[in-house]
Amino acid sequence: MADNETQIQDSAIPERGVTKVDTGKEPNAPARVMSIHAHPDDQEFTIGGTVAKWARAGSEIITVCITSGDSGSNEKTDPNMKKEELVKIREEEQRNAAKALGVKEVVFLRYPDGMLQPTITLRRDLTRLIRKYKPDAVLCGDPTVRFYGNSYMNHPDHRVAADVALDAVFPSAGTRLIFPELLSEGLEPHQVARIFIHGSDKPDTFVDIGATIEVKIAALREHHSQINDWDPSEMLKEWAREEGKARGLEHAEAFRQMVLKEERN
Numbered sequence: 001m002a003d004n005e006t007q008i009q010d011s012a013i014p015e016r017g018v019t020k021v022d023t024g025k026e027p028n029a030p031a032r033v034m035s036i037h038a039h040p041d042d043q044e045f046t047i048g049g050t051v052a053k054w055a056r057a058g059s060e061i062i063t064v065c066i067t068s069g070d071s072g073s074n075e076k077t078d079p080n081m082k083k084e085e086l087v088k089i090r091e092e093e094q095r096n097a098a099k100a101l102g103v104k105e106v107v108f109l110r111y112p113d114g115m116l117q118p119t120i121t122l123r124r125d126l127t128r129l130i131r132k133y134k135p136d137a138v139l140c141g142d143p144t145v146r147f148y149g150n151s152y153m154n155h156p157d158h159r160v161a162a163d164v165a166l167d168a169v170f171p172s173a174g175t176r177l178i179f180p181e182l183l184s185e186g187l188e189p190h191q192v193a194r195i196f197i198h199g200s201d202k203p204d205t206f207v208d209i210g211a212t213i214e215v216k217i218a219a220l221r222e223h224h225s226q227i228n229d230w231d232p233s234e235m236l237k238e239w240a241r242e243e244g245k246a247r248g249l250e251h252a253e254a255f256r257q258m259v260l261k262e263e264r265n
């Protein structure tokens with residue numbers, strides 16, 4: 001492992017903002033990937049095509065769900081649904097969706113749905129997972145985007161999940177003396193090399209998901225409690241067309257990429 005002090009200094013010198021890789025080129029599948037989201041189904045709606053593509057290429061992918069979606073019930077469809085019951089249903093749906101994508105493991109942190117806050121406790125929990133699984137790349141949302149168009153306000157849980165995921169990657173996961181209690185759990189610092197931020201209004205990296213768009217759709221359909229009989233195919237394809245436009249791709253997922261460390265080769 002590289003010396004931690006050197007890593008920190010490297011990221012602080014004035015080459016900040018200089019992209020070290022060609023983001024015009026589709027990135028290779030990272031060896032180890034962690035996808036961090038607030039709710040079951042967030043991953044499937046947003047980056048399922050990339051996750052499936054990278055899993056097929058051999059990436060080991062860990063999906064982290066900060067909540068188990070225990071508020072995600074529509075009173076019109078089931079007014080008697082209880083939180084505990086919904087947790088079981090949604091975790092099962094998330095496991096099935098992840099399996100469809102080729103994810104290796106799903107971790108649930110079971111924070112309360114709809115009430116996420118950017119706490120140090122949450123940051124420590126995510127830092128613990130990053131140090132344990134040592135991902136080369138982290139996939140998460142963009143905490144800076146509050147409004148999408150004029151009809152969707154980004155869910156506060158999504159903003160918090162993304163914000164804390166980024167804070168866990170830097171500086172917490174790689175800095176020895178942040179959360180020293182993790183050292184006594186045997187969890188040494190780990191430097192994540194890249195972050196792929198979806199839903200950004202400044203995308204610079206595009207993953208062609210032509211070969212996995214159907215897998216993405218199938219995975220999303222595993223979330224029966226959320227989508228019922230609705231067929232999400234057209235909507236997901238329309239989003240993928242929209243995201244691929246900039247690069248002439250029929251179906252893509254677009255990311256803002258942060259390069260924190262040169263790739264190991």
Ligand SMILES: [Zn+2]
Pocket residue numbers: 038039041042155158
């Ligand atoms: Zn969500």
